[in-house]
Amino acid sequence: MERIVPIGNGTKGAARRWPLYGSAASRAIERQAAEGLPPHALMQRAGQAVARLARAWRPHARRVLVVTGGGNNGGDGWLAAALLQRHLRGIPGASVQVWPLGPTARMPDDARWAWAEARAAGVDVIEAPTPPATPADLIIDAVFGLGLSRPVDGPARDALRWLHGCPVPTLCVDLASGLDADTGHWWIDAPPQPGGPRITLSLLTLKSGLFTGLGRACAGEAIWFDDLGVAPAPQHAPDAWLATPSRWPDVPALRRAHASHKGSRGDVVVVGGQLPSASDGVGMAGAAVLAARAALRAGAGRVYVGLLNGEATLPPWDGGQPALMLRTAQAVLASALPEQAVVVAGCGGGASMAEVLPALLARAPRLVLDADALNALGPAAREGARSPAAPGDPWALRRAAGWRTVLTPHPLEAARLLGTDVAGVQADRLGAARALAHRLGATIVLKGSGTVIAAPDGAPIVNASGDGLLASAGTGDVLAGLIGARLAHGDANDLPAAIAEAVAAHGGLTQRWTGAWPPTATDLLD
Ligand SMILES: NC(=O)C1=CN([C@@H]2O[C@H](COP(=O)(O)OP(=O)(O)OC[C@H]3O[C@@H](n4cnc5c(N)ncnc54)[C@H](OP(=O)(O)O)[C@@H]3O)[C@@H](O)[C@H]2O)[C@@H](O)CC1
Numbered sequence: 001m002e003r004i005v006p007i008g009n010g011t012k013g014a015a016r017r018w019p020l021y022g023s024a025a026s027r028a029i030e031r032q033a034a035e036g037l038p039p040h041a042l043m044q045r046a047g048q049a050v051a052r053l054a055r056a057w058r059p060h061a062r063r064v065l066v067v068t069g070g071g072n073n074g075g076d077g078w079l080a081a082a083l084l085q086r087h088l089r090g091i092p093g094a095s096v097q098v099w100p101l102g103p104t105a106r107m108p109d110d111a112r113w114a115w116a117e118a119r120a121a122g123v124d125v126i127e128a129p130t131p132p133a134t135p136a137d138l139i140i141d142a143v144f145g146l147g148l149s150r151p152v153d154g155p156a157r158d159a160l161r162w163l164h165g166c167p168v169p170t171l172c173v174d175l176a177s178g179l180d181a182d183t184g185h186w187w188i189d190a191p192p193q194p195g196g197p198r199i200t201l202s203l204l205t206l207k208s209g210l211f212t213g214l215g216r217a218c219a220g221e222a223i224w225f226d227d228l229g230v231a232p233a234p235q236h237a238p239d240a241w242l243a244t245p246s247r248w249p250d251v252p253a254l255r256r257a258h259a260s261h262k263g264s265r266g267d268v269v270v271v272g273g274q275l276p277s278a279s280d281g282v283g284m285a286g287a288a289v290l291a292a293r294a295a296l297r298a299g300a301g302r303v304y305v306g307l308l309n310g311e312a313t314l315p316p317w318d319g320g321q322p323a324l325m326l327r328t329a330q331a332v333l334a335s336a337l338p339e340q341a342v343v344v345a346g347c348g349g350g351a352s353m354a355e356v357l358p359a360l361l362a363r364a365p366r367l368v369l370d371a372d373a374l375n376a377l378g379p380a381a382r383e384g385a386r387s388p389a390a391p392g393d394p395w396a397l398r399r400a401a402g403w404r405t406v407l408t409p410h411p412l413e414a415a416r417l418l419g420t421d422v423a424g425v426q427a428d429r430l431g432a433a434r435a436l437a438h439r440l441g442a443t444i445v446l447k448g449s450g451t452v453i454a455a456p457d458g459a460p461i462v463n464a465s466g467d468g469l470l471a472s473a474g475t476g477d478v479l480a481g482l483i484g485a486r487l488a489h490g491d492a493n494d495l496p497a498a499i500a501e502a503v504a505a506h507g508g509l510t511q512r513w514t515g516a517w518p519p520t521a522t523d524l525l526d
């Protein structure tokens with residue numbers, strides 16, 4: 001058994017590249033494993049793992065409540081109840097209660113066997129918890145796991161709402177009940193608001209839905225994994241990969257590179273940051289400066305900022321980071337920077353972005369498109385889906401030239417590009433990122449909890465670092481700058497993997513934050 005998140009020094013196998021599977025692949029792996037094992041062996045291992053983690057997490061818990069569903073997730077719960085009952089037997093005040101939510105009459109074979117084990121062990125089966133409000137020292141949530149793929153309503157929904165809001169420490173078996181294993185979609189109408197501490201133990205496989213969408217919000221403070229002694233065969237291709245903790249930017253390697261100079265670290269130019277002198281009077285130069293500062297902080301050799309509509313009011317320098325080279329976007333376009341540097345376009349670009357975007361698409365072999373560059377794409381990106389491509393289609397030209405295009409949309413920007421809404425994107429983030437990657441022949445970084453990095457080929461990568469502290473204005477600009485710096489460093493043959501390093505490093509910025517106040521985007525770069 002290993003802790004997967006939070007990622008920390010003590011995490012065993014932290015540098016492993018974990019495969020993630022959806023429900024179909026998990027079931028195929030389960031079927032194949034079960035064929036080579038004695039009856040009920042997998043469920044026995046699953047129940048043992050649950051009971052072991054329960055005891056390790058809450059060693060002093062005396063009153064345990066196990067809430068079970070009518071499938072094999074419930075079966076895991078029944079067996080854990082049996083094992084905990086045996087462990088606690090004879091201890092004054094100890095009790096193990098099971099609250100079955102699903103009908104026990106129609107349980108699958110494995111679960112029926114586990115139910116019989118629990119009854120033989122003498123667990124107390126209850127109809128519903130009775131007040132007072134804290135019915136136990138520990139709850140085990142074994143209602144739904146892989147088997148949930150439709151909305152929950154009626155009494156089951158009411159019970160799950162109670163379960164999620166309960167202040168008692170809760171161990172979720174496989175998945176928090178209500179969460180979709182494939183997508184991280186939440187199948188209960190009210191949003192998840194866990195009332196007390198909780199952790200999740202994923203069994204047999206790590207499910208993609210644990211790490212993106214509402215997965216992390218529901219899973220609790222830690223996600224553990226027990227493979228039940230099963231190694232998936234090679235024919236079971238992962239649906240996604242969990243990003244490994246980032247070692248980038250590799251400061252010791254930069255230190256060792258005695259023969260290097262600023263040119264060998266690569267150049268980044270940020271084009272964006274509309275100044276208030278624009279015709280609509282909207283100024284967002286700070287966003288471009290943030291991206292540029294992030295690129296410089298991450299070790300890019302030289303960083304330029306091309307500000308939009310800056311003829312009248314271009315500031316002479318950035319007082320916080322004077323090493324940045326400020327100029328107008330027009331001056332950038334008049335130079336060879338679009339061809340030679342990594343171009344990060346769009347941060348704070350406003351409506352003016354549309355004026356420079358065609359030139360950047362046509363000229364920049366390494367292009368990161370963020371924020372207003374994405375908004376300016378809209379219909380042009382949909383054109384990119386056309387087959388055969390229209391003459392002069394910049395997307396077709398970029399693909400033919402083998403140029404690198406990275407798009408970093410948040411869910412609303414992705415929804416605009418896909419012609420859907422935020423709920424549609426969030427309901428299947430892996431699918432949305434893959435769809436955009438295929439359409440444009442580009443690498444997509446779909447931001448949010450569990451950022452998804454998807455290329456036209458291969459399984460997407462899901463980032464596990466970062467947390468709610470990143471949900472503040474400007475952190476996306478910081479990410480765009482970090483991706484720019486990562487691409488400028490070279491050695492990015494595996495583009496999605498290189499981008500995943502930058503995304504993981506970005507999330508890591510909050511993990512090292514110890515301040516009593518939440519950080520601003522600028523604080524993250526200190
Ligand atoms: N077999 C083994 O050895 C191993 C099994 N493992 C464990 O098995 C889990 C998968 O078990 P599973 O396939 O039985 O699915 P599960 O999550 O229990 O859900 C099915 C139940 O939920 C019900 N239900 C569904 N939706 C509903 C809704 N909206 N509203 C109401 N009810 C709804 C559904 O009812 P029905 O649709 O039939 O009416 C059925 O009763 C997996 O996550 C892992 O924990 C692992 O430990 C490995 C070893």
Ligand SMILES: Nc1ncnc2c1ncn2[C@@H]1O[C@H](COP(=O)(O)OP(=O)(O)O)[C@@H](O)[C@H]1O
Pocket residue numbers: 371410446447448449450451465466467468469470471472473474475476477478479506507
């Ligand atoms: N809960 C979270 N966990 C991990 N990353 C998060 C979380 N919330 C926000 N982020 C990250 O913060 C950044 C926000 O970017 P974005 O929405 O573009 O903001 P802005 O445009 O203001 O810079 C993204 O990189 C996103 O992935």
